[in-house]
Amino acid sequence: MIAGPSFLRGACHAWVQSGGWGVSNTGLIAGDGESLLVDTLFDLAHTRRMLDGLAAHAGHAPIGTVVNTHGNGDHWFGNELVPDVEIVAAAGSIEDMRAVGPRELTALLAAPGRVGEYARDIFGAFRFDDLTPALPTRSFDDRLELTVGGVDVELIDVGPAHTRGDTIVHCPRDGVVYVGDIVFAGGTPIVWAGPVGNWIDACERILGLGADILVPGHGPVSPVEVVRTMVDYLDFVRAEGTSRWSAGMPLADAAADVDLGLFAGLPESERLALNLAAVYRELDPEPGPPPDGPALFGCMADFRAIQRMAGLTCGG
Template sequence: MTGPGTLTELADGAYAYIQSPGGWCVSNAGVLRGRDGLVVIDTVATLGRAHAFRDTLEQLGQGPVRFVVNTHHHGDHIFGNCVFAPPATVIAHDAARAEIDKAGLGLQQLWPDVDWGEISLVRPHLTFPDRLELDLGPRIVELLHVGPAHTTNDIVAWLPDSRVLYAGDVAMKGVTPFVLMGSVTGSLRALTRLRQLGPSTIVCGHGQVCGPEVLDDNEEYLRWLLDVARAGVARGWTPLEAARRADLGAFALLLDPERILGNLHRAYVELVSPELPLGTELSVLDAFHEMIDFNGGRLPRCDA
C-alpha cells in the first residue's frame, strides 16, 4: 500500500484528494464545500484508505459529508461509501446500481493480497439519467452523464463558476486509459464533450491534477489503440497477438500498460460488430487473464 492521499484546494471550496501514484485501485476523490456541509466525489478503494480520507475531511473542519457522488460503479471509487453513508446520501447514474449489484466485491478477488478491509457495499440512494444539479449554496455543481466511456454509467462533476472538472475515470493523467467495460467510441465522444465545457483544471480519476491537455493525451492513446485494433483485425490476430506486436512508444511510460489487452477486446468488438450497443458486456476475467499473460505471467501491480 502506498501512503495516504493529499488534499489540495483548487478553487474556493473545491478540493482534490490525490492518491499517488495512481495505478490500479489507487484512485482520487473530490471534495466540495457547501452551505450545509460537504459533497464527496468518490470514496476510494479500501476501508483503510477511506478512513484516512474521512480523517482528512474532519481536520478540514467544514462540516459533515452530506452527499457522496460516485462517478461510476467500480470498487476503487465506491468501496469507501460505507465510511460516509449513512448518514450521507449517495448519488450516481441510473445504471450504476445494477452494475454495483452485478460486480459486488469481485474486484477484491483480482488482488487477494490487498488489505481491503471489511467492506459493506452501499448502493446509490439517488440516481439520475442525464443531468442533475446540486445547489450547494455558494455554487451549483452540475453532474453530467457522459458514458458509455470508461463504463456505461460514467458521470462527471462540473463547476462552471471556477471551471473545475472532476472527470472520474473518463480521463487519467499518466495512467493508461481503460475502456473494457465501456467504449472506445463512447470515450472519444465523452472527451469531446468535456473539452467543450472549457475546463481550466481537471481532477482525473487517477493521476495528478492537470489542465485540459489531458483530454488530448487520452484521445491520442485511444486513436492509436483503434489503429492497433484495425491492423489486428485485418491480419486475423487475436487481441493478445495484436498487443504483443504493438509498439507502445511513449505510451509505455504510462502506468499499467497491460490495459491494452482489455482495451483491444473492446475495440475489436466495436470494429467487428458495430451493430452491438456501445458498452455491451464483455468478459472481464478473460481479458484480465490475458493482461497477466502480456505482463509476463505476473499479476498487474496494485498498490491499494
C-alpha cells in the same frame, strides 16, 4: 503511496493519491454549511484516512451528498463510511455496482493460478472482505443539477465509455471539473465498457465546459488539456486494433504485435490487451457475450508476462 488533501479554488478541494491499480482520487465541494463528496475509496482504511484528512483540511461542513463517478470499486466501496447521506450515481454505474461488488473482488484475490496471482499483485494493498456495499440512493440519466450550500454543481453522465456510466462533476463557478476515470493522468486508460468513440467524445465535452482545473480519477490534479493525452491514446488503440482485426489477426496475438511507442512508458501498460479486446468487440458484428472479470484480468496477466519476458516494461 503518497496521499493528501489539496485546495483547488473557491469551494473545491481534492484528496489525491499516487500509486498504481485502485489508488484513486476523491473530490470535495464545500459550500456554506454543506459539502458534496465526489467518490469514496477502495476499502475502509483508505476511505477513513481520506475523510479525516479532508475534514481537517476543508473544515467540517457536513457531507450531505456523495456522487460516485462510476461503478468500479475504487470509487464507491467506501460509501458505508458516509452514512445517512444521499448517494447519487448514473443508472449505468449502479448496474455495474450490482454486477461487481466487494464479494467478487474478494473472490478474484482468492482465484487460483495466474489470475489470482496477478490480482494479488495489483490489489494486495486493499482489503475487501469486511465491506458492506452501500449502493446509491438516487440515480439519474444524462444530467443532474444540484446546489450544495449555495454552490451550483452539474453532474453529466458521459458514459458508456470507461464503464457503463461515467459521471463528471462540474463546478462552473470555480472552473473545476472532477472527471473520474475518463482521465488517468500520467497513466494508461482501461476500457471496461466502451465504445472507444464515446470516450473520445466525452473528452471533447470536458474541453467544452470551460473549466480549467481537472481532477482525474487517477493521477495528479492537472490542467483540463490533459484530456488530449487520453484522446491520443484512445485514437492509437482504435487504429492499431482496427488494422489487426481487418487483417484477421487473432486477438490473443494482437497486443504483443503492437509497438506502444510513446505510450510504452506509461504505468499499467498491460491494459493494452484489454483495450484491444474492446476494439475487437466493437468491430465484430457478432461479438457474443462480454468476457467476465477473471477472463479480462487473465488476458492482462498473460500480456504482462509477455512484456516482462521481452523486457518491454520496467516491472511497474
